[in-house]
Every structure is written in structure tokens, then in C-alpha cells.
Amino acid sequence: MSHLPDVFLYSSLAAATAAIGALPFALRREIPRAWIGWANALAAGLMLGIAYVLGEVGLARLVPAATAGSLLGIAFVYITHRLDDLEGIAPVQAERGPSSISRGLLVQSLHSASEGVAIGAATAVSLGLGIFTVVALAAHNVPEGAVLCSILGKRKYRLGEAAAIAIATNLGQVIMAVVTFVATALFPFLLPWSLGFAAGALLYLVMVELLPDSYREAGQMSIALVTSISMGLVVLLNSSFVR
Amino acid sequence: MKDWLEFAARLPPVVLVFVYGVITALATGLGAIPFAFVRSVSPLGVAISYAVASGLMLGASFGLMLQGTAHGSWQTIVGANIGVLFILLTHQAIRKYDVRRGSPSGSGLRRTLLILVVMTAHSFSEGIAVGASFAGGLSLAALITVAIAVHNIPEGLAISAVLRPQGSSVAACAGWSIFSSLPQPLMAVPAFLFVSAFEPLLSYSIGFAAGAMVLMVFLDLLPEAFSGARRPIVGIIVSVTLVAMTFFQQYV
Numbered sequence: 001m002s003h004l005p006d007v008f009l010y011s012s013l014a015a016a017t018a019a020i021g022a023l024p025f026a027l028r029r030e031i032p033r034a035w036i037g038w039a040n041a042l043a044a045g046l047m048l049g050i051a052y053v054l055g056e057v058g059l060a061r062l063v064p065a066a067t068a069g070s071l072l073g074i075a076f077v078y079i080t081h082r083l084d085d086l087e088g089i090a091p092v093q094a095e096r097g098p099s100s101i102s103r104g105l106l107v108q109s110l111h112s113a114s115e116g117v118a119i120g121a122a123t124a125v126s127l128g129l130g131i132f133t134v135v136a137l138a139a140h141n142v143p144e145g146a147v148l149c150s151i152l153g154k155r156k157y158r159l160g161e162a163a164a165i166a167i168a169t170n171l172g173q174v175i176m177a178v179v180t181f182v183a184t185a186l187f188p189f190l191l192p193w194s195l196g197f198a199a200g201a202l203l204y205l206v207m208v209e210l211l212p213d214s215y216r217e218a219g220q221m222s223i224a225l226v227t228s229i230s231m232g233l234v235v236l237l238n239s240s241f242v243r
Numbered sequence: 244m245k246d247w248l249e250f251a252a253r254l255p256p257v258v259l260v261f262v263y264g265v266i267t268a269l270a271t272g273l274g275a276i277p278f279a280f281v282r283s284v285s286p287l288g289v290a291i292s293y294a295v296a297s298g299l300m301l302g303a304s305f306g307l308m309l310q311g312t313a314h315g316s317w318q319t320i321v322g323a324n325i326g327v328l329f330i331l332l333t334h335q336a337i338r339k340y341d342v343r344r345g346s347p348s349g350s351g352l353r354r355t356l357l358i359l360v361v362m363t364a365h366s367f368s369e370g371i372a373v374g375a376s377f378a379g380g381l382s383l384a385a386l387i388t389v390a391i392a393v394h395n396i397p398e399g400l401a402i403s404a405v406l407r408p409q410g411s412s413v414a415a416c417a418g419w420s421i422f423s424s425l426p427q428p429l430m431a432v433p434a435f436l437f438v439s440a441f442e443p444l445l446s447y448s449i450g451f452a453a454g455a456m457v458l459m460v461f462l463d464l465l466p467e468a469f470s471g472a473r474r475p476i477v478g479i480i481v482s483v484t485l486v487a488m489t490f491f492q493q494y495v
């Protein structure tokens with residue numbers, strides 16, 4: 001529990017980094033679509049890497065719980081997408097019409113809620129792992145914020161508004177980080193479950209949303225490279241520094 | 244098991260190493276069996292196969308990365324980069340021979356070649372692992388052999404998942420799967436004989452296999468899956484098979 005203020009602070013910082021994604025748009029009106037694709041690929045790779053790291057930590061604690069948790073995480077995101085009648089294509093939906101902006105933002109918020117679970121659960125394991133997770137997710141929030149600003153920009157939102165929205169959708173991250181951290185502190189048996197949940201949810205989000213979007217926007221080769229490298233980076237940094 | 248170990252102890256070690264390697268290679272063929280029950284291969288079925296293969300290969304690669312970094316982080320990284328480069332170059336090279344590029348059979352040949360090359364290259368490191376494990380005694384070697392044999396089954400599954408949609412028979416799938424593991428008995432023997440020389444290579448080859456497989460998944464298998472099935476289906480299949488593969492690796 002002593003790390004509770006840290007959890008709050010770090011997840012807020014991670015949420016705020018989404019605003020950095022707005023910076024390119026301050027400098028140029030139009031960002032080439034391929035860059036957005038690479039941004040998505042980078043975000044995907046980082047998220048995939050952190051999903052695997054957290055999954056491994058969960059499995060090291062209790063295999064059945066972590067595995068069941070990851071299946072729950074996958075199911076959670078799938079079901080929430082279905083309830084909103086989306087196929088994990090929030091950015092595309094946002095491009096289409098005014099009503100779907102709020103849907104797109106809702107999906108973004110659920111997306112960041114899963115990230116929040118990841119941060120909370122990771123910090124409950126150790127501060128080091130928590131910081132590592134926050135850094136990876138913060139780094140991932142930047143290209144994600146850029147993608148969101150790109151969409152909102154096309155919908156004629158001003159840059160300041162877009163940046164604010166990017167941050168706001170990440171509020172779920174802060175809330176869930178704190179909730180998860182407190183819950184696992186009170187009920188330690190929840191820890192492998194929540195680690196697995198985060199791993200499964202993030203993994204599924206990459207597969208159903210980030211990757212397909214980036215394939216659409218940039219060529220297979222560049223996507224493959226960017227994703228592999230960023231994912232490898234996370235996994236390797238984890239083995240070198242955290243373990 | 245104990246009877247076997249007593250019998251095995253009386254064989255010349257080199258023979259035993261080879262036999263263990265052959266067992267692991269044959270196990271890969273078991274991965275073709277599920278495809279005996281799949282009759283028609285619709286485009287959706289093809290996409291699902293690729294999604295399954297992707298999940299399994301990603302799961303295997305992650306596991307390999309962990310193993311490799313346990314033996315040497317930077318060697319694994321270097322190996323992984325070489326693996327990525329290798330796939331890139333192979334991809335580009337095969338493209339020149341891909342006369343009917345854009346047609347299903349053309350790109351299918353490329354993909355088949357790629358996956359076979361990757362899996363076969365991958366088997367080198369496994370063969371080294373089997374041979375080197377004998378240094379730790381017969382029961383350790385038996386354990387490692389069982390581990391690699393069981394790990395080979397999903398690999399055979401992944402290979403068959405790519406070959407089957409191309410129209411290969413189940414027997415051909417099994418045959419190619421076993422072929423891809425032939426380096427295992429072939430490498431196990433020299434690795435056993437020269438264990439001190441081969442051991443440093445282990446991390447590099449593990450990294451190579453992981454890097455190559457990951458790039459293959461993102462460069463080839465996943466785009467194929469997404470082109471044939473809706474995102475949630477691909478998403479769920481890849482995620483669940485990845486989880487299953489990782490779960491599986493905990494017990495092996």
C-alpha cells in the first residue's frame with residue numbers, strides 16, 4: 001500500500017504522455033498516413049512486449065490463475081467491443097460520423113482501463129516492474145495519442161481539444177491502476193488473475209485493433225519490422241533490468 | 244521409464260543421442276494429425292490456420308527468448324537480429340523467383356519455403372540442446388528430449404497449418420514437419436561430442452530462431468490471417484493459441 005501514491009502519480013504521467021502525441025500536429029498540418037501506421041505498429045509492439053512480460057510474471061506466481069485471467073482479459077475486451085457493436089476498429093469508426101466519436105472514445109477508455117489494470121498489478125508485484133510497465137505504456141501512449149489526434153484533426157477538432165481528449169480517454173488508466181493496486185493489496189490471491197487479465201486484454205487489443213490498423217496504413221514490411229523491434233526491446237529490457 | 248533408462252545406459256552414448264534426436268524429430272509429425280480431421284479448406288479455414296500458426300509461433304518465440312536470455316542476454320539479442328535479417332533477405336530473395344506474384348499459388352510457395360527454412364534452422368538449436376544436455380546425465384537428457392519432442396508437436400501443427408491450405412496431403416504435412424526437425428538428430432551428435440564448442444552457440448541460435456519466427460508472423464502469417472477473416476476472429480484465435488502455447492510451456 002505504500003506505493004499507492006506512486007501508482008497514482010505514474011499512471012497519471014503515463015496518461016498525460018498521450019499529449020506528446022499531439023506535438024507532430026503542431027508542426028505539420030498533415031502527417032503522412034504511413035507514419036500513423038508506424039506509430040500504431042510501435043504502440044502495438046510495446047504493448048505486446050509488456051503483455052508478455054506481465055503474463056510471464058503472473059504465470060511464475062500461479063499458472064492456472066494467470067492463464068484463466070488472461071482468457072478473462074481476452075473475453076472482457078471482446079465482449080465490450082461487441083456490446084458497442086464494434087469490431088475493435090475505433091479509429092475507423094471515429095472517422096465515419098459524429099455519433100461514433102463518442103463510441104470511439106469509449107473504446108479508447110476501455111482500452112486504457114486495461115492498461116490501468118496492467119500498471120496496478122505490475123506495481124503490486126514490485127515498484128521496479130511497475131515503473132517498467134508505466135514507461136512501456138507511456139511510450140505506447142505517445143503514438144496512440146498521435147493516432148487519436150490524427151483522427152480528431154480530420155474531424156476538425158482543434159489541436160488543444162484533441163490533446164485534451166487524448167488525455168481524458170486515458171483517465172480510465174489512472175482509475176483502474178489505483179483500483180487494481182488496492183484490490184490486489186487487500187486480496188493478494190487476485191494478483192496472478194489481474195496480471196493474466198492485463199496480459200490477455202493487452203494482447204487481444206494488439207491483435208484486434210492496433211496491428212490490423214497499422215497494416216492498413218503502412219506496408220507489411222515496415223509494420224513487421226517496427227513491431228518486432230519494439231516488442232523485442234520490451235522483452236529484452238525486462239530480462240536485463242527487471243528480473 | 245526406469246527400465247528404459249537401464250537399457251539406455253548400456254547403449255553406446257552416441258547411438259543414444261542419435262535415437263533421442265530421431266524421437267524428437269518424429270514427434271513433429273504428430274502435429275499434422277489434427278488436419279486429418281479437417282476436410283475442406285475454405286478461405287476462412289485458411290485464415291484460421293494462419294491465425295493458429297501465428298499464435299503458436301509467437302508463443303514459442305517468447306518462450307525461446309526467455310530461455311535464451313537466461314543463458315546470455317546479448318548473444319540472444321544478436322541472434323534475434325540475425326534471425327530477423329535472415330527472414331528479410333530470404334523474403335526478398337524468394338520474391339525474385341515468385342514469378343506469379345500476387346497469385347495464391349505463387350505467394351504460397353514463398354510462404355511454404357519460408358516456414359520450412361525457419362523451422363529447419365530452428366531445429367539446429369534444439370539439436371544442440373539435446374546433445375549438450377547429455378553432459379548433465381541420462382535422466383536430464385531424457386527430460387530435455389521429452390520437452391523438445393512435446394514442443395515439436397505444436398511446431399508440426401504450425402507447419403501443417405501453412406502447408407495444408409496449399410493443398411498438401413496430411414502425409415505430406417507430416418513428412419515435411421519431420422523433415423524440418425531432421426537437424427535435431429543431426430546436430431545432437433556433434434553437439435554431444437563437442438559440447439564445449441557448441442554450448443556458446445546455444446544462445447545465438449535460440450535468439451535466431453525466435454527473431455526469425457516473430458518476423459515471419461508479422462510479415463507473412465498475420466497479414467494472411469487478417470485478409471481472410473474478421474478481426475475479432477483472428478484476434479481471439481491468435482490470443483488464445485498464444486496463451487495456450489505459453490501455458491503449455493510451463494509444464495514442459
